[in-house]
Amino acid sequence: MTTKLYKNPTIHTLATDLGLKITTDPVSAIKDHCHRQIKRFLREFAHCSTLSGLLDLAAQKLGTTFREIHCDDDLTQLTREYADRGEPCAALFHSELTEDVFGVTFKLCRPGKFDLPYISLIDCRGNKVHKVYFTKWHELGHLLILTDQRRLSFKRTHALHELKSPEESMVDVIAGEFAYYAPMVLPYAKGGLTFTTIDSARAALCPEGSYQSALIGLVKVWPTSCVLVEARWAGKQSSHPGQYAASCALRAAHVLVNDAARESGLRLHRNFRVPESSVIHRVFAESLSEGTANENLDWWTSSDGTRLQDQELRVSAKRIGNTIYALLIPIPSRTTH
Numbered sequence: 147m148t149t150k151l152y153k154n155p156t157i158h159t160l161a162t163d164l165g166l167k168i169t170t171d172p173v174s175a176i177k178d179h180c181h182r183q184i185k186r187f188l189r190e191f192a193h194c195s196t197l198s199g200l201l202d203l204a205a206q207k208l209g210t211t212f213r214e215i216h217c218d219d220d221l222t223q224l225t226r227e228y229a230d231r232g233e234p235c236a237a238l239f240h241s242e243l244t245e246d247v248f249g250v251t252f253k254l255c256r257p258g259k260f261d262l263p264y265i266s267l268i269d270c271r272g273n274k275v276h277k278v279y280f281t282k283w284h285e286l287g288h289l290l291i292l293t294d295q296r297r298l299s300f301k302r303t304h305a306l307h308e309l310k311s312p313e314e315s316m317v318d319v320i321a322g323e324f325a326y327y328a329p330m331v332l333p334y335a336k337g338g339l340t341f342t343t344i345d346s347a348r349a350a351l352c353p354e355g356s357y358q359s360a361l362i363g364l365v366k367v368w369p370t371s372c373v374l375v376e377a378r379w380a381g382k383q384s385s386h387p388g389q390y391a392a393s394c395a396l397r398a399a400h401v402l403v404n405d406a407a408r409e410s411g412l413r414l415h416r417n418f419r420v421p422e423s424s425v426i427h428r429v430f431a432e433s434l435s436e437g438t439a440n441e442n443l444d445w446w447t448s449s450d451g452t453r454l455q456d457q458e459l460r461v462s463a464k465r466i467g468n469t470i471y472a473l474l475i476p477i478p479s480r481t482t483h
Contacts, residue, residue: 151319156312163293173319180290180320183207184327197330197352201282204324208289210251210264212282215243217271224267232256235265243267248274249281251288264289279355280325287320325355326363339365339372339475341436341464361471362402371407373474376400377420377430377463396420396430396470412457412476414446421445426472429463436464440477 151157152173161172169175187207188194194203205212215221221239228236235252242250251266266285270278291313310318334347348360355363365374378399398418420426425439443457458477463470 151312151316154312157316160291160293160313160316164291173316176291176316177320177323180287180323183290184324195330196350197325197327198354200324200327200330201279201286201352204286205266205282206262208264208286209262210266210285210289211262212266212268212285214268214270214278216275228265231258239267243269248277249285251285276356276358279352280321280359283321283325284317286324287317290320291317322363322366325359326352326367328367331364331367332369335369338460339368339370339473341462341471341473357466365402365404365473368404369406371410371412371476372404373407373412373414374402374404375414375420375426375472375474377426377470377472378468379430380417396427399469407476410476411455412443413454414443414474415448418446418448421447424463425461426463426470429465430470434465436462438462443474 152171157172157176161169161175164176164179166172166175166179184200184204187203188200190207191203194200213224215224221243225236225239228239233252233254233256235254238252247269249266249268251264253264254261257263266282268278268281268285274281330351331347334343334350337343344361344364347364348355348357352360361374365372375398377396379394380397380399381394396419398414398416398420401414401416403412403414420430421441423445424441425437428434429437439461441459441461443455443459444453446454448454458479460475460477461472462475463472465471
């Protein structure tokens, strides 16, 4: 996504509006701009040491109050509250916070004496509750890059499957940077990466984040090599868009290769069949809750039969509902003398 964004004229214009130095990589320039703000917040409040604390601190410094909506009555009550205060934005609450929108931020026209200048409505209804933590960071992402020209506008967090504008995509990148902020994660990155260490880090840093977001966020910033696989029973997409081949199998529906693994040359691609000899397949087929085994990356083959590189792995698999998550950790090769 960032490869396409850095060429997008909208992102170049945004970087210019923010007063950033003209660069061939505006995405990195905008991320650096946001990092400078977050670091400044943390210098002012050095005691902040958790991701939950960072979220609250950033919201305070950026001037917004989160208002969570857990049912339709909450939305109706919130609309009435702000309408009674004479806020014009109240008329937009229902129309903007639709089924496909996770969050929206408004600038208040008549803030009270102790009110912050913005409110961010966070939709927690139904399945949206699993995205609450990321939605909050997305709304803060908008405020981190809000230029003077846009200070009276409101911003929306759209559904994941909705076609997003370049700026919405840029804000997703920003949210991903801080939802699992690397400097706060690293103190917990001791020893090998396991589901247990992920559980411990999540509990200590941001228990309100969903399990899936914690998996993705923590693996992404972990300093040692890891590949996260989300395996599901699925067909391979055919040459016709939206259609699938007749044969179904347990496949790597999503794959995240973290930076350390990528730098070491480790590769694994989406939609590969999970080897039947893998503990990932065994956890799925035998309805186990979890399992661990030593394996080799060359068990994985592409559709044309090409094997991946020879690399010993420690593979841990865990069932969450109908999905199997797996951590593939390289085992250092033994050197003989």
